[in-house]
Structures are given as C-alpha cells and as structure tokens.
Amino acid sequence: MLLSMTGYGRETLPYKDKTITVEIRSLNSKFTDVRLKIPQNFKEKETELRRIIADRVERGKIELSIDVKSHQGDDEYGLNHALFKKYYRELSKLSDELGMHTPDMLQAILRLPNVVATDAEEIEEEEWAVVLRAMDSAINGFDKFRLAEGNAMEEDMRTRVKLIREYQSQIDPHEGERVTRLRQRLHQNLEEYLGKEKIDENRFEQEILFYLEKIDITEEKVRLEQHCLYFLEELDKQEKQKGRKLSFITQEMGREINTLGAKAYSSDIQRFVVGMKDELEKIKEQVANSV
Numbered sequence: 001m002l003l004s005m006t007g008y009g010r011e012t013l014p015y016k017d018k019t020i021t022v023e024i025r026s027l028n029s030k031f032t033d034v035r036l037k038i039p040q041n042f043k044e045k046e047t048e049l050r051r052i053i054a055d056r057v058e059r060g061k062i063e064l065s066i067d068v069k070s071h072q073g074d075d076e077y078g079l080n081h082a083l084f085k086k087y088y089r090e091l092s093k094l095s096d097e098l099g100m101h102t103p104d105m106l107q108a109i110l111r112l113p114n115v116v117a118t119d120a121e122e123i124e125e126e127e128w129a130v131v132l133r134a135m136d137s138a139i140n141g142f143d144k145f146r147l148a149e150g151n152a153m154e155e156d157m158r159t160r161v162k163l164i165r166e167y168q169s170q171i172d173p174h175e176g177e178r179v180t181r182l183r184q185r186l187h188q189n190l191e192e193y194l195g196k197e198k199i200d201e202n203r204f205e206q207e208i209l210f211y212l213e214k215i216d217i218t219e220e221k222v223r224l225e226q227h228c229l230y231f232l233e234e235l236d237k238q239e240k241q242k243g244r245k246l247s248f249i250t251q252e253m254g255r256e257i258n259t260l261g262a263k264a265y266s267s268d269i270q271r272f273v274v275g276m277k278d279e280l281e282k283i284k285e286q287v288a289n290s291v
Contacts, residue, residue: 004149041123220263
C-alpha cells in the first residue's frame with residue numbers, strides 16, 4: 001500500500017438556511033504543514049480542526065477550507081464601516097505622498113483583515129456537528145484519492161525496478177569481453193611504450209590481476225540486486241508511511257549504479273548504466289510524491 005502526497009476531497013452539506021462546504025487538498029512537502037481557510041467565527045475551533053487533520057492525514061502541505069454560505073444573501077456578514085474608513089484615509093494619504101495611482105483601492109481594502117466580518121459570535125452545536133460530518137466525508141474522499149494515486153505510482157515504480165534488474169542482467173555477457181579488451185589495450189600500450197622484447201609477461205599478468213580486482217563489479221551487482229528486492233519488499237508492506245524509507249533505499253541503489261558506471265570501462269556496460277540511472281530518477285520522482 002502506497003499513498004500519494006497529493007490529494008483532494010470535498011463535501012457539501014445543508015444546515016438550516018446555509019450550505020456548508022469543506023475542502024481538503026495537499027501538495028508535496030517534507031513535513032506536515034497545515035493551513036486553514038475558515039470563517040472568522042470558526043477561529044475558536046482552529047485547535048480542534050488541526051488535531052483532526054494531524055490524527056487522520058499523513059504528511060504533506062495540507063490546506064483545509066471551510067465555506068459557509070447563507071441562502072438569504074449572507075445576512076450574517078457585514079462591513080466594518082469604521083475600520084474601512086480608517087484604512088481608506090491611511091491608504092489615500094500614502095498614495096498621495098507617493099504619487100501612486102490606486103484605482104483598485106476598494107477591492108484592496110475589502111481584502112484586509114476584519115473589514116468584512118461575521119456578526120455571529122459563536123457556532124451553534126448543531127452547525128458544528130454538520131461541519132464535522134462534512135469534514136469526515138471530505139477526508140474520506142481525500143484518502144481514496146491519495147490511495148488511487150498511490151496505487152498508480154506503486155505500479156509504475158515496480159515496473160521501473162524490474163527494468164533496472166533487466167539492465168543489470170544484460171551486463172553479465174559483456175564482462176568477459178571487457179576483460180579481454182582491457183588486457184589487449186594495456187599490452188598494446190606497453191609494447192608501444194617499452195617495446196615487445198622488454199615486457200615481463202609474468203609481471204604483466206600480476207599487474208593485470210591486481211587491476212582487474214580494482215574494477216571488479218561483482219559486489220556492486222549483488223548489492224544493487226539486494227536493494228531492488230528490499231525496495232519491492234517495502235512496497236508489499238501494508239503500512240502507509242513508507243516514503244522516507246523508500247527514499248533511503250533509492251539513495252543506496254544510486255550509489256551502486258554510479259560505482260558500476262565508474263568501474264565499467266566498457267561502452268556497452270555504460271549504456272546499461274545510463275538506462276538504470278534514467279529509471280532510478282523516475283522512481284525518485286515518484287517516491288518524492290509519496291507519503
């Protein structure tokens with residue numbers, strides 16, 4: 001089971017002469033970052049809202065929006081005339097001093113805090129119960145969205161891990177050729193530099209063995225295979241939060257692939273290494289978007 005870090009849920013419920021709409025959405029974030037857009041008279045419930053989100057929603061940049069609309073023309077909302085006039089005087093004075101043209105001052109003032117405010121001081125218990133039901137339904141939809149996205153991501157990552165393993169299996173036939181070509185190239189270089197008669201063949205063979213030990217890629221292939229299997233095992237687990245662990249595994253996979261490339265000394269093997277790197281980068285993008 002894998003959850004995407006991006007998600008969306010929405011629910012609208014009626015209450016008396018009002019319509020209550022709750023929306024929750026999330027984007028990528030390394031940590032849990034909760035932002036609320038709620039009516040002024042809901043501020044007293046902010047702590048409870050944050051607790052509900054923390055209990056039910058895994059990490060991400062989460063935005064919760066609660067909108068309450070009256071069927072009678074938003075009678076509960078009014079304009080704070082005194083505050084509006086104060087803002088207008090101050091802004092007009094400042095614009096005159098700076099020689100600024102401000103045709104949209106009216107809209108700008110209306111967006112300032114507390115200019116448009118609700119007359120309701122407290123939320124009715126029945127209304128709050130409806131808000132909680134709408135929120136519960138929105139979060140359920142949000143979870144389904146995340147799970148569906150996560151399933152698609154998981155399938156894609158499995159395919160790409162399979163491709164990495166296939167690329168690795170194609171390296172084996174080229175290893176013997178690599179050793180032969182390397183031996184021939186080194187011998188040819190020595191002949192050109194020292195002359196054929198001055199080459200100590202026994203010493204040359206000893207140096208070749210030492211050199212081949214340095215560029216042997218057996219351990220890297222074994223570790224990469226283990227990391228790939230470990231990655232797939234983590235995907236199989238039922239726990240939800242696994243993005244960080246998968247990220248650590250991809251880092252280890254990247255180290256082994258980079259070492260394979262550094263030790264390759266073969267254009268054929270390098271092509272497979274480039275293919276593995278390409279698939280790994282796509283896996284990392286998916287992991288970065290998982291919870």
